[in-house]
Amino acid sequence: GAVVSQHPSRVICKxxxxxxxxxxxxxxxxxxxxxxRQFPKQSxxxxxxxxxxxxxxxxxxxxxxxxLINHASLTLSTLTVTSAHPEDSSFYICSARVxxxxxxxxxxxxxxxxx
Amino acid sequence: xxEVEQDPGPFNVPExxxxxxxxxxxxxxxxxxxxxxxxxxKEPKLLMSVYSSGNEDGRxxxxxxxxxxxxxxxxxxxxxxDSATYLCVVRNTGGFKxxxxxxxxxxxxx
Numbered sequence: 001g002a003v004v005s006q007h008p009s010r011v012i013c014k015x016x017x018x019x020x021x022x023x024x025x026x027x028x029x030x031x032x033x034x035x036x037r038q039f040p041k042q043s044x045x046x047x048x049x050x051x052x053x054x055x056x057x058x059x060x061x062x063x064x065x066x067x068l069i070n071h072a073s074l075t076l077s078t079l080t081v082t083s084a085h086p087e088d089s090s091f092y093i094c095s096a097r098v099x100x101x102x103x104x105x106x107x108x109x110x111x112x113x114x115x
Numbered sequence: 116x117x118e119v120e121q122d123p124g125p126f127n128v129p130e131x132x133x134x135x136x137x138x139x140x141x142x143x144x145x146x147x148x149x150x151x152x153x154x155x156x157k158e159p160k161l162l163m164s165v166y167s168s169g170n171e172d173g174r175x176x177x178x179x180x181x182x183x184x185x186x187x188x189x190x191x192x193x194x195x196x197d198s199a200t201y202l203c204v205v206r207n208t209g210g211f212k213x214x215x216x217x218x219x220x221x222x223x224x225x
Contacts, residue, residue, distance in 0.1 A: 107158060
């Protein structure tokens with residue numbers, strides 16, 4: 001199956017700093033990628049849909065200025081958590097849609113801890 | 116009401132047991148249905164798609180009832196390795212938006 005990678009897998013940062021998470025499709029070109037957030041013992045919540053070459057579409061309640069998404073190429077989308085606070089600590093997972101298929105593949109996730 | 120609702124769990128079953136998970140969805144226009152498996156601190160992985168005709172993959176059987184907006188997953192002859200959280204997933208028409216249920220935790224014990 002298609003492979004999606006994320007980097008870093010784990011990050012610990014101080015409150016107020018910004019953190020960038022990368023999501024890459026390794027063996028296919030993904031015009032659409034998705035960013036999810038998962039708090040402990042809760043399900044994945046879609047944060048935004050990232051389209052290559054255009055602005056991301058954010059879900060209701062997700063702050064655009066806080067969670068910056070850039071999808072500059074067909075294989076890379078980045079999520080930047082700006083001015084991170086402890087409540088932003090979560091498991092962030094990206095997925096990429098395989099063109100022409102009714103399927104998405106998930107990255108391994110990034111565990112963010114904000115102190 | 117949540118768009119996708121699942122049995123709260125957790126389910127604690129012995130090896131070899133048969134266990135059934137239920138899921139309901141609220142959007143009648145939903146188009147595609149899936150069961151995913153998520154291990155602790157890992158990303159979800161597709162277990163199987165769910166079709167109206169029902170489908171089976173080894174010990175796993177999935178059913179979809181569009182009239183009742185109900186999805187089920189049956190696991191036969193449970194193995195220790197089946198211990199995980201099972202996520203009911205619905206994809207709505209247009210935009211490829213995917214909605215995840217909260218998941219049902221399964222513990223299979225020797």
